[in-house]
Amino acid sequence: MKFDTVIKNGVVVTATDTFPSDVGITDGKVAAFAVDLPLESAERVLDARGNYLFPGGIDVHTHLDMPFGGTTSADDFESGTIAAAFGGTTTLVDFAIQYKGQTLRTALDTWWGKAHGKAVIDYGFHCIITDLPDARLDEMKALVREGISSFKLFMAYPGVFMVEDALIFKAMLSAAQTGSLICMHAENGGAIDVIVQRALAEGKTAPKYHALTRPTTAEAEATGRAIALAEMAGAPVYIVHLSCSEALDRVREARDRGVAAYAETCPQYLFLSLDNFDVPGFEGAKYVFTPPLREKWHQEKLWNGLANDQLQVVSTDHCPFCYKEQKELGRDNFTKIPNGGPGIEHRLSLVFTGGVHGARFSVNRFVELVSTNPARLFGLYPRKGTIAVGSDADLVIFDPNQDQTISASTHHMRVDYSMFEGIKVKGVPRQVLSRGQLVVDQNKFVGRAGHGEFIKRQTYSQP
Numbered sequence: 001m002k003f004d005t006v007i008k009n010g011v012v013v014t015a016t017d018t019f020p021s022d023v024g025i026t027d028g029k030v031a032a033f034a035v036d037l038p039l040e041s042a043e044r045v046l047d048a049r050g051n052y053l054f055p056g057g058i059d060v061h062t063h064l065d066m067p068f069g070g071t072t073s074a075d076d077f078e079s080g081t082i083a084a085a086f087g088g089t090t091t092l093v094d095f096a097i098q099y100k101g102q103t104l105r106t107a108l109d110t111w112w113g114k115a116h117g118k119a120v121i122d123y124g125f126h127c128i129i130t131d132l133p134d135a136r137l138d139e140m141k142a143l144v145r146e147g148i149s150s151f152k153l154f155m156a157y158p159g160v161f162m163v164e165d166a167l168i169f170k171a172m173l174s175a176a177q178t179g180s181l182i183c184m185h186a187e188n189g190g191a192i193d194v195i196v197q198r199a200l201a202e203g204k205t206a207p208k209y210h211a212l213t214r215p216t217t218a219e220a221e222a223t224g225r226a227i228a229l230a231e232m233a234g235a236p237v238y239i240v241h242l243s244c245s246e247a248l249d250r251v252r253e254a255r256d257r258g259v260a261a262y263a264e265t266c267p268q269y270l271f272l273s274l275d276n277f278d279v280p281g282f283e284g285a286k287y288v289f290t291p292p293l294r295e296k297w298h299q300e301k302l303w304n305g306l307a308n309d310q311l312q313v314v315s316t317d318h319c320p321f322c323y324k325e326q327k328e329l330g331r332d333n334f335t336k337i338p339n340g341g342p343g344i345e346h347r348l349s350l351v352f353t354g355g356v357h358g359a360r361f362s363v364n365r366f367v368e369l370v371s372t373n374p375a376r377l378f379g380l381y382p383r384k385g386t387i388a389v390g391s392d393a394d395l396v397i398f399d400p401n402q403d404q405t406i407s408a409s410t411h412h413m414r415v416d417y418s419m420f421e422g423i424k425v426k427g428v429p430r431q432v433l434s435r436g437q438l439v440v441d442q443n444k445f446v447g448r449a450g451h452g453e454f455i456k457r458q459t460y461s462q463p
């Protein structure tokens, strides 16, 4: 058997197994496992001694090159996917936005244009629906056939993205028919808007009021409502960026009853808290994203949720805006601060540090949370999300004991600050392969813009 690449001496880790093995790669796919694969015919040999070999990370929540709040997120599909690869992520699912009056297809065409020729790793799209008259319902089905097997709806941002319950319910009925998955931004946007207007009238304009005007109850209420609508529609539902204990309770209660409710959280909710707003001047704007940071005690609840399968995925909600000139748009009014933070690069290291080194869950559960579950829920499995004969050779050679201090001075995201500045992680990707090609090699980018391909996703399967 002839291999393009053999990875020697690694410890292969999947969601279920951990075993020492060489891995042979042919034509971009995993072709063989054995303790001593013959090396004579291999064109390239990588030595993974002392390292884990993970399936590439899958980040199902990113916003590259996205217009928002009068500006555009700072990473495009080239810089964003490079940063992702440095962090061990080899597939993204980003969001194509349908604006009011547009066809869903227009959204997809626009985002294909943004990604094509730029991405260095593979990608898919969810479609954000903001407008769904009955005549447009068939477009959802057409999109599923094109490999867009998930849709996102907002219960927040009135006048921009927010949609009413009837629309959500209709979309869920359609999803139930096609096997697609509805992703929900669950916050009660109407109530939040009233609280926000009252705060502004009282002269509360500093960044921290973004967080203080979005109570956990608003997230919990919308989470419960989204799950109830899905239950009535007979559809699965996926709650994005769950941030607090109260919302987690709703997901857990539903899952205990056997409802197909799933949720992700993000590293910012696991590592940061309201305390991060204790910084001078306007710097709190660096932590303005939605849902907002919560009191510190929520962090342990979320870790516990990840360990006990109340939460199934860690994604990033990467939506970077520079502090200078972008975040500064809201200097006098927190509602004008573009919402979002940069996180695409550090997801694996942060979750590995807090989860595996923190003794909260196993290395297999780690792989499940950052790769296998997202692959299953979003129709990428088993092509991606595992290491098996025939699966894409999207692989991460990961040193579990290497230390790194996160800093804007060394990261690869095109943004002038880090949310995680100064945080020490243990566990860093050393080499990253996308379909058998090295993308990152010992701290150097060796990939190519345009290598990343659009992945036509299958429909949802239960994790």
Ligand SMILES: [Zn+2]
Residues within 6 Å of the ligand: 061, 063, 317, 319
């Ligand atoms: Zn988002």
